Amino acid sequence: MANKTILKWAGSKVRIMEQLRPHLPKAKRLVEPFAGSCAVMMNTDYEEYLIADVNQDLINLFGALAFVPDGVIFEASVFFNQNNNHSDYYRLRNEFNSPKSGMSQVRQASLFLYLNRHCYNGLCRYNKQGKFNVPFGKYKAPYFPRNEIDSFCDKAYLTKAKILNLEWQDTLSLVDFNDGVYCDPPYMAGRDSFTQYHTTGFTDADHEALAIALKDINDIQGNPITVSNSPAAKELYADLGFSIHEIQAPRTIAANGNRKPATEIIAVLTGVKS
Missing domain, CATH: 1.10.1020.10 (Adenine-specific Methyltransferase, Domain 2)
Known part of the structure; x- marks a missing residue:
């Protein structure tokens, strides 16, 4: 059973951890440029974590x-x-x-x-x-x-987690050779807009820039990469050589009242051992 998080969070990965976990990078440290509610951190067992987010209020709380x-x-x-x-x-x-x-x-x-x-x-x-x-x-x-607060505090202490308020570009600049990267950006068009939780939006151009930056990191440093997104991003990641996996994710929030499971993709680039 997945561990719940401190915050209620649109797009939380708590309910799909069993589907997501097999596709996450195998590495000593996990780097997350879009930390959100820290659902992945609280449901994995990496030795170390670098969790970052552009949302200052979120990072201030953690x-x-x-x-x-x-x-x-x-x-x-x-x-x-x-x-x-x-x-x-x-x-x-x-x-x-x-x-x-x-x-x-x-x-x-x-x-x-x-x-x-x-x-x-x-x-x-x-x-x-x-x-x-x-x-x-x-x-x-x-x-x-x-209980969730106590669990987070214990996990952050034991893994010496780094908690940073950064744009995703700055977070990726901190990726070391033996790190794994997991990205859960606001989803590309085609999914409800509630995943946007900052004053600056996340455009299709931003999605393309992120995907290319991740591909470059994998090419240059060999880091394993995993990305969650909507089916609208499938072609973008497939064209860059990512392996694409489709899953059904439960909806907890839907503007039109439709809470039927929605298709999501998990895009993966395997790592190259140094």
Whole structure:
């Protein structure tokens, strides 16, 4: 049974780990430029991890939990223990969207965790001004993920995980010769847009640039590469020599109410031993 994650997350890989795991790179360290909820980290056994993401709020939460978990647990639990209502949610959302210069890392992390568990469907979405804008979720008793927090803290400590707020290009520049790379970018057109969780979108041109960069890393350094994406990206990766595997993934969020399993691809380049 797969381990659950701290955050509710659109496109989480928790439910497809049994299908994904056989295709993941065989390496000492796993590098993830699109860490998301860290579902892959929490369901694999690499000796080391480099987890990175462009979403600063996400990485701030993981960083705070890795270094000051007790502070986040205490402060966030106060939010979860209050009555879950419309007015408190929007008050705390407004605080989260205020200038961060005067806010501690623990406060930011605690608010982000609260918003994730109390907002509509656990979405992570921002407007053009960079403000978190997901509406209230109207849940009776949102779950406080204490067990998941403890598991993440233990895993981050034991594997000496590096947690970085970086664009994917900068993360790939840190890939060493013996690393494996797993990428789970916002999916290419043809899948619901809820996977976009940052103010800057991810265009078809970005997908092409990512695929070419991964191919170059494999050609030059021999690193094994695995990528998850929608069927819309199948031709792109196949043309670059990736082996393509199709799986059926359950939908947890769908704008049109359709929650039937959706086809996803797993694109793989095997590694070359140095």
